[in-house]
Amino acid sequence: MPVALITGAAVGFGRGLARVFGRAGHSLALIDTRDELETTADELLQSGTEVLAVRGDVTDDATLRSLVEQTIRTYGRIDVLINNAGQVRFTPIDAPIHTAITHLEELWRVNTRAPYVLGRLVIPHMIEAHSGHIINIATDHIHTCGFPEALSHEGSESCAWSGAPRRPLGPGPFDAYDASKWALNGLTQTWAHDHRNHGIRVNNICLGATDSEMMREAVLVGRGRPATQKEIDSWMPTEAVADVVLQLHDEGTTGRSGDNVGIWLGHPIVLPPAHPVLGRRA
Numbered sequence: 707m708p709v710a711l712i713t714g715a716a717v718g719f720g721r722g723l724a725r726v727f728g729r730a731g732h733s734l735a736l737i738d739t740r741d742e743l744e745t746t747a748d749e750l751l752q753s754g755t756e757v758l759a760v761r762g763d764v765t766d767d768a769t770l771r772s773l774v775e776q777t778i779r780t781y782g783r784i785d786v787l788i789n790n791a792g793q794v795r796f797t798p799i800d801a802p803i804h805t806a807i808t809h810l811e812e813l814w815r816v817n818t819r820a821p822y823v824l825g826r827l828v829i830p831h832m833i834e835a836h837s838g839h840i841i842n843i844a845t846d847h848i849h850t851c852g853f854p855e856a857l858s859h860e861g862s863e864s865c866a867w868s869g870a871p872r873r874p875l876g877p878g879p880f881d882a883y884d885a886s887k888w889a890l891n892g893l894t895q896t897w898a899h900d901h902r903n904h905g906i907r908v909n910n911i912c913l914g915a916t917d918s919e920m921m922r923e924a925v926l927v928g929r930g931r932p933a934t935q936k937e938i939d940s941w942m943p944t945e946a947v948a949d950v951v952l953q954l955h956d957e958g959t960t961g962r963s964g965d966n967v968g969i970w971l972g973h974p975i976v977l978p979p980a981h982p983v984l985g986r987r988a
Contacts, residue, residue, distance in 0.1 A: 865972030
């Protein structure tokens with residue numbers, strides 16, 4: 707039975723990923739700091755999914771090392787690692803410098819360093835198995851419907867950028883956040899290239915607004931109020947997006963590697979074709 711290791715799996719999109727991969731027959735190793743992890747694990751167990759749930763912080767190297775060791779000891783393998791845990795912080799230019807630096811360091815530890823450490827811990831096991839897939843949950847601030855190539859908005863007129871191509875960035879005070887997520891692209895491209903001969907695939911999911919705790923936090927902090935139900939209803943449903951991630955994984959050993967897979971608000975929630983350069987298998 708294949709094994710999926712998913713970070714940030716207690717609520718929101720991480721929980722959606724756990725549900726979708728569990729229904730598809732994967733045994734699961736889940737990690738989160740939230741109390742809700744126990745509830746999510748119980749739900750999955752009751753549905754017949756094998757679950758190893760670890761309460762822990764992805765910024766702690768010893769915890770990540772223990773997580774990988776427990777997963778290998780329990781299941782004997784790791785077929786797919788989904789680096790989903792993430793944070794958002796706003797860093798407007800008028801923020802005090804010590805606040806901006808603190809936010810940068812927090813974002814780096816969660817959004818960049820944790821996927822790097824966990825990937826480096828998992829890759830040796832994938833090399834030994836001569837197969838594996840690492841999926842980094844990045845952001846649509848990297849790959850937009852206007853970059854690296856402008857796309858038609860026929861059938862996607864509700865996209866906020868249907869009138870003009872969107873640049874690859876997040877609107878507002880996202881310099882530190884965007885830097886932490888852009889760094890994932892460096893990991894993705896290098897790992898995809900270096901480990902292709904070991905049967906390991908690595909891809910980015912460049913995700914737009916999806917119903918998640920991070921989106922709710924972003925609205926609360928950015929607008930000073932909780933998200934309205936109308937706003938929440940406008941976001942992409944977690945399990946519909948998670949199903950696209952499963953489809954990407956199900957491309958198998960001959961599937962794309964090194965791609966930035968765009969899933970954007972206002973567009974059909976479908977797996978796009980592989981990018982002719984990034985998704986090309988050498």
